[in-house]
Amino acid sequence: MKKAQIVGVARVLGALALASPVVSHGADWSDTFIGYRYGTRFTEPNIREDIRKHIVQFGHASGYKLGQNFLNVDVLLSDRKDPAQGGETGATDVYLIYRHQLHLGKVFGRSFAFGPVKEVGITAGFDLSTKNTAFAPRKRMAVVGPTLKFDVPGFFDLSLLYTVERNHCGLPPCRLPQNHSEHSFDPYLIVNAAWGIPFELGPLPMKFQGFANYVTPKGRDYFNAKTKSERLVRTSLMVDVGRMAWGAKNSLWVGVGYEYWQHKFGNHDKPGVNTRTPTFQAEWHF
Numbered sequence: 001m002k003k004a005q006i007v008g009v010a011r012v013l014g015a016l017a018l019a020s021p022v023v024s025h026g027a028d029w030s031d032t033f034i035g036y037r038y039g040t041r042f043t044e045p046n047i048r049e050d051i052r053k054h055i056v057q058f059g060h061a062s063g064y065k066l067g068q069n070f071l072n073v074d075v076l077l078s079d080r081k082d083p084a085q086g087g088e089t090g091a092t093d094v095y096l097i098y099r100h101q102l103h104l105g106k107v108f109g110r111s112f113a114f115g116p117v118k119e120v121g122i123t124a125g126f127d128l129s130t131k132n133t134a135f136a137p138r139k140r141m142a143v144v145g146p147t148l149k150f151d152v153p154g155f156f157d158l159s160l161l162y163t164v165e166r167n168h169c170g171l172p173p174c175r176l177p178q179n180h181s182e183h184s185f186d187p188y189l190i191v192n193a194a195w196g197i198p199f200e201l202g203p204l205p206m207k208f209q210g211f212a213n214y215v216t217p218k219g220r221d222y223f224n225a226k227t228k229s230e231r232l233v234r235t236s237l238m239v240d241v242g243r244m245a246w247g248a249k250n251s252l253w254v255g256v257g258y259e260y261w262q263h264k265f266g267n268h269d270k271p272g273v274n275t276r277t278p279t280f281q282a283e284w285h286f
Contacts, residue, residue, distance in 0.1 A: 027069075030062035031250070033285040037257065041277035044082050045264060048271045052079040059283075067102040067121065084132045091133045099125035101147060101157075118151035123159050136170030143190065154196045154207065161190040163215075169222040179223050185266075186219030205243050207253070210235025218266055227266030234259045236281050253283040 035057035041050040054077045061070045078090035101121040105112045112120040122144070129139040145161040165185045174181040194211040215230035236257030242248040261275040 027062035027064050030060070031285060032060045033283045034058055035281065035283040037279045037281050039259065039277040039279040041275070042078070042082075042259075043261075043264065043272040043275045044078075045267045045272045046270055047082060049081045050277075051082045053077060053082075057283075066106050067100065070097070070099045070101075070125075072097045082133070085134050085136070091131055093129065093131040095127070095129040095139075097125070097127050099123055099143075103149075113151075116150050117148045119149040121147040121149060121157075123147045123161065134171060136168060138168040139165065140167070141165040152195075152197060154198050156195040156197070157193070159190075159192040159194075161192060163188050163190050163218075165218065174222045181222070183222050185221075185227070186217075188216045188218040190215050203244075205240040205249075206255075207238050207240070208235070209238065210257070215266070221266065228263045228268045230264065230266055231262040232260070236279070238281065238283070250285050253281075253285070255281050257281045 037055040037057065038053070039055075040052045042053045044051060056075045056077075058073045059071070062068060074093075074095045076093040076095065078093070080087070080090050082091045083089070084091045101123050103119050103121045105119050123146070124142075124144040126143070127139055127141040129137065131137050141163060143161040143163045145159055147157050147159040150156040150158070164187050167183055167185070169179075169181050169183065173179060191214040192211065196207060196209040198205070198207045200206070210233065212233045212235075213230065215232070217227045217229055219227060221227055234257065236255050238253040238255035240249065240252075241254045242251030245252075257279040259275055259277050259279060262273075264273045264275060267273040
């Protein structure tokens with residue numbers, strides 16, 4: 001990572017760390033962490049070579065009497081195969097996700113449990129992103145829909161989210177009259193599963209965590225090409241090193257992960273639209 005990238009990441013994480021007490025104010029429980037992921041086989045549309053990325057993460061989850069909040073920010077630092085505008089350094093991508101769940105059992109004061117489902121919720125939120133490439137994407141996405149919360153150790157949530165998205169293309173061809181530099185995609189659906197399952201493997205305290213998205217086609221893109229459905233799975237197997245080394249439960253987690261992404265951003269029939277990369281991961285919870 002370049003010095004300027006490191007300074008930029010430090011500023012983002014510092015601001016988020018200062019904001020986290022405000023986000024969790026009045027919470028019944030909260031969990032905040034700084035994470036790191038590294039992989040060498042990431043991809044981007046229209047780039048033929050694999051891309052090495054360092055990813056610094058800020059995550060926060062908290063619950064209150066009617067539901068819960070989730071905030072995540074990834075700062076993705078690419079090598080020069082995914083160049084920033086001008087090509088002198090690798091690109092920097094900042095991606096923010098916020099979700100709020102309202103739990104219907106708590107709102108109405110009665111049980112909505114059935115079968116393996118312990119609670120039904122309504123999830124709403126948004127995604128924001130920016131990247132300093134020539135394409136210059138600026139994603140603005142909002143979601144809302146029902147969530148089933150399953151009765152498992154840790155959590156397993158399954159959501160169906162109605163989604164609207166607006167984005168930007170800075171390439172010169174996007175500014176042609178027949179194309180779109182500012183583009184609103186057709187509304188689409190996301191089937192989202194998210195999980196965090198703690199377990200013991202002999203003497204090892206571990207967790208299996210991640211999420212999976214199935215994204216339906218969202219109409220035509222900036223160049224009027226039809227988009228295809230996306231499939232994204234990002235998961236990891238982590239060991240509670242802090243608990244083993246110095247007895248501090250849920251402080252330092254280290255493990256390995258894997259990311260699978262087919263038809264990235266709805267693209268197809270071009271290089272770089274399918275990702276399959278193992279990752280190294282670490283999380284420091286505070």
